[in-house]
Structure formats: structure tokens, C-alpha cells
Amino acid sequence: MKAERSLAEILRERGYRLTPQRMIVLEAVEASDHHISAEEIHTKAHARYPYMNISTVYRTLELLKELDLVAETDLGGGRLVYHPAGKAHHHHLVCRKCGKVQDIDRTVFERLRDELKDRYGFNAEFEHMGIFGTCEACRGQ
């Protein structure tokens, strides 16, 4: 059982402040059932709370990433998308042809991580990777 810690608590112990904007951005990401873009977050958040600027949305997302509350992924389409961090699936196979996104387990990267560590002493961050390619259905063009 993981203790639920409030956003206020998490922020304050690092010297950050709780603001309505931060609460609302986080809630918007958590409320969304799909990967949501910054623009969508802004639209939703602004409807609830008019004092909500797009640059604040971006800055808040940056902060929530740092706090490991939100994850950012590039699924193509020229915009980054966001979802709550800490879910089971951690990577995304993105088909260039049909656009389908399949979520996969993080474990597939573990062997590669180890190899980069052993061979180059490099500590790679493989989190919420968008992996582009061609899905099974689209194989033969």
C-alpha cells in the first residue's frame, strides 16, 4: 500500500508552492483517460479557472515531470503528450502507417540499459519512450 501524499505536501517539502494553477493542471492530466497535449490541458484548465496561461501550463508540466507525477512522451504529430506517471506501462510502440499506439512494459529495455552501463558506463534514462516503426497489421505496406 502506497501512502497518498498530497500535492501541497510534495511541493512544500521541496520549497515549491501550491497554486490553483498547479492543482488544476495535475487534475487535468489525471482526469484524462488518454494521452493529452499541453494545448488540451490548457483548454480544459482554462475553462475551470480563467487565470491560466499557456506558459504556466508548460512550466507546470515541467515541474510535475520533475516531481515524477506526470510523464511526457513524443508520440509524433508534432506535439508532446502527457499522462500520469507511475502506471504499469511505460513505453509506446507508435506505428508510422496507421498511427496505432501500443503500450508495452518497461522491462524490454532492461537488457539494453545494462549493456550500456557495462560497456560504456552510461546510465541511460529509458522512460516513456515513443518507439516508432511499423505494426504487425501494417507490415506488408
Add this chain to the structure above:
Amino acid sequence: MKAERSLAEILRERGYRLTPQRMIVLEAVEASDHHISAEEIHTKAHARYPYMNISTVYRTLELLKELDLVAETDLGGGRLVYHPAGKAHHHHLVCRKCGKVQDIDRTVFERLRDELKDRYGFNAEFEHMGIFGTCEACRGQ
């Protein structure tokens, strides 16, 4: 021995045209000894040939990627960089702390590629990946 095929030839057999702009962009990438940004390419190319617009540079780079003559990589810093394709090294370990970039062999991704293929039927493109993390020297902060 690989036969050298001219740019004109490669373009024409696909229905594309040879233009001074295309020649000069390709030469700028090939002449550069490091990863070069679109803006740098534009500056160099414009000096040689005044009829050279930044949007043409971007469109030409897109084309040269498709022709496998040029590779694009995200090494951070908010801009994409380009280099001639088909060199031995294919991926790049980018240290978030000191910014050092270490080029590595493509083979490290082969096992992962196979695994994604076997488990999900997914044909992943792992080419010229920028892999972010922490290098050996920066390990202990």
C-alpha cells in the same frame, strides 16, 4: 566497394529534380565534421548561394533523410542536428550533466529490435537515436 551515385541520378530516378539548393545543402552536411543544425546549414549555404531560404533547407533535409543521405538526431538543446547517413556509428549517448556525446555502434539495439518483433510483431526503427542519461564521469553528481 560501393558505387558512388550522383545526387542527380538518385533524385531523378525517383522523379525529383536536381536544384542548386539541394546540392548545396547536401554539401554543407557532408563538409561539416560535427553534427550541424538547420540554422548553421542555412548560414553556410546562404553564404555560397544567396537564393537559399530556411524553409527550403528544412524541406531539403526532409528529402535527404528520405533518400538516406542524411540522418537527423535529437541531441537536446532544443534543436535537431544533421550528419551524413551511412557512417559506422549510429547512436549517441548524450550526458544530461556535462553534455558530452559519445557515438556508439548500432548493434546494441539489435536484441531489443528482435524482442519487439517477436513479442509484438512490431518493426521498430532504431536509427540515429539520441539516448539521454548520465555518463561515467558525471555519475556521482
Add this chain to the structure above:
DNA sequence: AATATTATTGCAATAGCTTGCATAAGCAAT
């Protein structure tokens, strides 16, 4: 060599995201 066809370019507008700076507001101490 001139003409027709169609790919390509330049320009300007636009999209997504970031940043500097003055103002506003959260928090701690009184």
C-alpha cells in the same frame, strides 16, 4: 531552341514551445 508540364522555391503566416521581466501571490514570521 521553344514550349508545356509539374516539381520546387520563397515568402509570409502559423504552430508548438520557451524565456525575460515586471507584477502578483503563496508562505512564514511576527
Add this chain to the structure above:
DNA sequence: ATTGCTTATGCAAGCTATTGCAATAATATT
């Protein structure tokens, strides 16, 4: 509750990259 310190926000400007469209230029045909 008020004050003071410092973080956070809004605004506007700026950066990298993309796109629609009219003008231009490369190729194939005559």
C-alpha cells in the same frame, strides 16, 4: 491580521520548425 521575503504567473517577445500558396525553374516533349 499584517508584513516581508521569495516563488510563481501573465504577458509579450522569441525560437525552431512547418505549411499554404503564388511565382519560379527544372525536366521532357516537340
